Amino acid sequence: MSEALSPEVFDAVCVQADQAARAQEKLARANTAVKNDLLLAIADALDAHAGEIEAANSLDMLEAKESGMDAGKLDRLLFDVPRVAAAAQGVRHVATLPDPVGEIVRGYNLPNGLRLTQTRVPMGVIGMIYEARPNVTVDVASLCLKSGNAAILRGGHAAERTNAATLSVIAPVLEAHGFDVALVQSVDQYGRAGATAMMEARGHIDVLVPRGGAGLIQAVVRNSKVPVIETGAGNVHIYIDRSGDLTKAIPIILNAKTQRVGVCNAAEKLLVHKDVAADFLPAIATALAQANVVLQADAISYDIIQGAAIEGIELNHATEEDWDTEYLALKMGVKVVDSLDEAITHINQHSTGHTESIIAEDYEAIETFTKRIDSAVVMVNASTRFTDGGVFGFGAELGISTQKMHARGPMGLREMTTTKWIGYGTGQVRA
Amino acid sequence: MSEALSPEVFDAVCVQADQAARAQEKLARANTAVKNDLLLAIADALDAHAGEIEAANSLDMLEAKESGMDAGKLDRLLFDVPRVAAAAQGVRHVATLPDPVGEIVRGYNLPNGLRLTQTRVPMGVIGMIYEARPNVTVDVASLCLKSGNAAILRGGHAAERTNAATLSVIAPVLEAHGFDVALVQSVDQYGRAGATAMMEARGHIDVLVPRGGAGLIQAVVRNSKVPVIETGAGNVHIYIDRSGDLTKAIPIILNAKTQRVGVCNAAEKLLVHKDVAADFLPAIATALAQANVVLQADAISYDIIQGAAIEGIELNHATEEDWDTEYLALKMGVKVVDSLDEAITHINQHSTGHTESIIAEDYEAIETFTKRIDSAVVMVNASTRFTDGGVFGFGAELGISTQKMHARGPMGLREMTTTKWIGYGTGQVRA
Structure with a gap:
């Protein structure tokens, strides 16, 4: 375990991830219509509370300016009312996308009559470690929910107030729709140790996706015990x-x-x-x-x-x-x-x-x-x-995978799923 | 890096993997007929040299018996002429299987006329860490070659002589068919450090598949910096x-x-x-x-x-x-x-x-x-x-994946591939 990580933080993040997994079990079975209703309500809530998010963001912006953040990063950190509205529109767009869950990838009968189907199912708990870009919080949350996954997020330190405000807008919508708020969570309360704990939480988090600069991505790729999808770097x-x-x-x-x-x-x-x-x-x-x-x-x-x-x-x-x-x-x-x-x-x-x-x-x-x-x-x-x-016509993307395992190239909703084989039998045994 | 691993061994294994990658580039472009001919020739060579493999195996068996290996493990270690013949038949069977390389997974035109195809391609260099079961050496080599991949192998210590004899039967067949012997290699010469080096060789080995007991698999899963496909354990x-x-x-x-x-x-x-x-x-x-x-x-x-x-x-x-x-x-x-x-x-x-x-x-x-x-x-x-x-009708399997990323359930030739997107244009630029 990394020197920076206390057992308390590790345990706490694992508890969060396990709560997310339990919450995800219900989402995994939700119909597409239910998930779309949830997304549209989240979009409406973001619009309704855009002022509060902007207020939190202006504190983040103030601190970032005082700490000398460069103009490019400041621009990516900005999450004012128009940008919240754009993010809400993005959520509405995700609601319109086809749902990959339940797709039959392959299916056939074995000679003994066992009917096999390989069905697309959500991954489970997706961890995301990213930089101070508050729109990513909304993007990832909506893509995860649509694909039936829970999201555990660690955004950049500079965006912590903004991300907290955003998640506190999403949480009551989850509850109002009968889902657990654990479906979309942040580990920002643990600072950098939250990210380290996510990388150690094998068996609790199903896949980790780093998004940001090459340094961030390489640190996650090399240190994570949770399977990682490497994204982004483009020479x-x-x-x-x-x-x-x-x-x-x-x-x-x-x-x-x-x-x-x-x-x-x-x-x-x-x-x-x-x-x-x-x-x-x-x-x-x-x-x-x-x-x-x-x-x-x-x-x-x-x-x-x-x-x-x-x-x-x-x-x-x-x-x-x-x-x-x-x-x-x-x-x-x-x-x-x-x-x-x-x-x-x-x-x-x-x-x-x-x-x-x-x-x-x-x-x-x-x-x-x-x-x-x-x-x-x-x-x-x-x-x-x-x-x-x-x-490419995926509607939205979680990132662009540059690795060969699982997904390669742009990752849409389909790439956020795995499959499950189901064999329907009538008493078959192996000879 | 693990305490047991010297920089010399790490570098040597990376050099081997890079040679494998260069050799694989040619194999990746080989037609199915060429790969099948190669496999049939390997099967014939195994039959022709079964006595030599058995002789090497009897030395491994002798040492294993003297060291007190239990009956079940001894049985799995045995690779006598009939078992070599069975393995050769397995190679001939792999030659009959459909080739997943080149399959168009998806394809469509974008509104601007760019013609996109997502094509199945080999993974590259597949590393396999397994126990003292010489038939696995032949299985993995044939599955890797058919799916266009190079194989870097670390079998159990007890089977080292048998595996070396097997690879020295395969190597001249590779050469005779115009391929580099680096396509199928062992790192057994480095003992346990060879396995450790494989786990560190991110960027040199594309995917690592451990096969064996729960202890072996968990050690690889937790320590590897190379992406791993977790296989096998079944409660x-x-x-x-x-x-x-x-x-x-x-x-x-x-x-x-x-x-x-x-x-x-x-x-x-x-x-x-x-x-x-x-x-x-x-x-x-x-x-x-x-x-x-x-x-x-x-x-x-x-x-x-x-x-x-x-x-x-x-x-x-x-x-x-x-x-x-x-x-x-x-x-x-x-x-x-x-x-x-x-x-x-x-x-x-x-x-x-x-x-x-x-x-x-x-x-x-x-x-x-x-x-x-x-x-x-x-x-x-x-x-x-x-x-x-x-x-399941895959013809053969590399293992059974119990993880959600990349492959889940039995892994056949298709699961040993990744995809590549190709966009055929006529001068398109992004607006």
Whole structure:
């Protein structure tokens, strides 16, 4: 057990998780209509109490500003009345999504007449460790409830008042609908030890999903005894094959790099086949420079771009570290590769396994790239920004899994379930 | 890192795993026909070299006997010519199974024309930690190869010579078919430290599957930094509802308890509704006593069974510990419950989540039991012994998962895969 965790906190969190599990047993059997009614009532309650949540949030914001939090984080922490209203709309949207629980995944009769069905059921108790983003509290609560799961939450310290206010709006709605308030709980009262206790609570929490920066995710992945779904980190590559079309490449690269910065599906690296580097790189670099993207270039691409004398460009020599860095900023690593094979090898070595895209017209190159790239999502002549549960048609997402177990890529409601086999017999025994 | 693990061993195992990953990249793209040819050639080689494997095994057997290994373990360690031949037949059978790789799980067009497909792909490098059972080496190797995965193996110490002989039969076949011998490797040369290194090798090994006794499995589950699929432990319950049919109950209980002892799907506990306990228990206890099953009974069932004066019965008072014990022996815990609800609560509290069965004719009781029991498999009027990949029609199984993530219940070839999303575009960017 971690040095920071007292047995008292561990026991208390396990008790909370076990209460959640008992509460979840009832939710697991609830009809979709009942769950949707609950979600709509939660949305209404959020709207009705948005002022109280905003008031709590303004105390969090004040403290965060005083402690010198940067503008980006402050923006993510803000949960004022309009944002609460947007979150409530999100809850209403989750109510409209198809319910994965009860879906028959497979079913058939054995030769002896035993009728087997593999049915989708909720996971049980889902733990979520995330940063100071109060909208995540509402998102996760609604996704968990819709998929029949209980939620145990540890949000970032800076959002504690906001999260507490939000949960105290949700709790009475749960009770009014005949459910236990233990269905959606926080362990914020234990501070960081709450997160540590969650990671130790194997057998009490069924799955843990960390959401946030790479440091947070890696800490959970490496220390948790509860099964973890690794999400988020995206060192995303675009490879321009020698058969690539420059008129497709430029808009795709611009979109993938600049449409939204600081998200996991934004492109971070550009690999260009040597046969088209001299032609393509000046044009691409010009477009990126106009969008204020700093380029970290390997020796060959540096020389080509430097030679093009692009106005206003910020061009640096890439270091080895660049190839493994997720910038989450207006910055892009650029490298010329000798072959498709070199591109694939480089990507499989340096990628976080999130999303990669190939720009190519050659069938064989596309087949090879899509087969050999070992990432959750591989795009062909399309922006990497499409890797998103909403875009994929899941309606909403819990996160984007970059691991191979259980779920890979965007995780929607279906990915928050497991299955149960049921065998309906008439007295069968094994010979 | 564990105290027992030297950095040298850790690094060496990571290097092995990385070689396996590179070798697996080629296997992942191999056609089914190529993989089947490889498997058939391995089966032939096992037959051709069965004598050498038997010779190595007889040294392992000799040492095991001298060290006082019990008869059951010695039997599992034995890998003589007939058993090698049976294992080779198993490999030929795996060659006949459908290949899960390449299956399109989902596929649709987004409104912008991006064509999305979710395709089944191999996991990558599968680590297996198991006990001294040489047939598992052949099983796992064939299942991994068929599903496009590399295998890193750590078998029990007592089987080291046998496993080495087996792998040295497989290696030249891999080479002759154009694959790298790194596809199927052992870390036995590092002894126990090899297993420890595998558990630390996150990022090098994709998934770890422990197979063996509860102690081994729990040690891996609690210590591994690599994602684990928990398998095997089965504290399996049969509940006889007050609507249960005694003529179905007796054969099912006898089959589930005695058809094969020491397997994870054998029944360990019998719960009987109080309304039928006085009628049913004497008959069931008589049948179990005739099959030499020792009964560990709670107070009420003890009195009923004792009162029936059954000839030759061995009847003991159950302790609290009994309810959590997987006997793997001719022993069964017996308990009278007041209600279906009490049965479900008891099972969900004490079960390992493997398989439970209800004997009932009442629709409502069956619906409630199958919905509320939180185990991988729930049987209705059928033996728990049916929980098996072969019986379920998977052709073969890697193990039986008792966890909720990734796979639940019998794990066949399909459960040894993950998926990859591929988005085929024509220049799409995100608005």
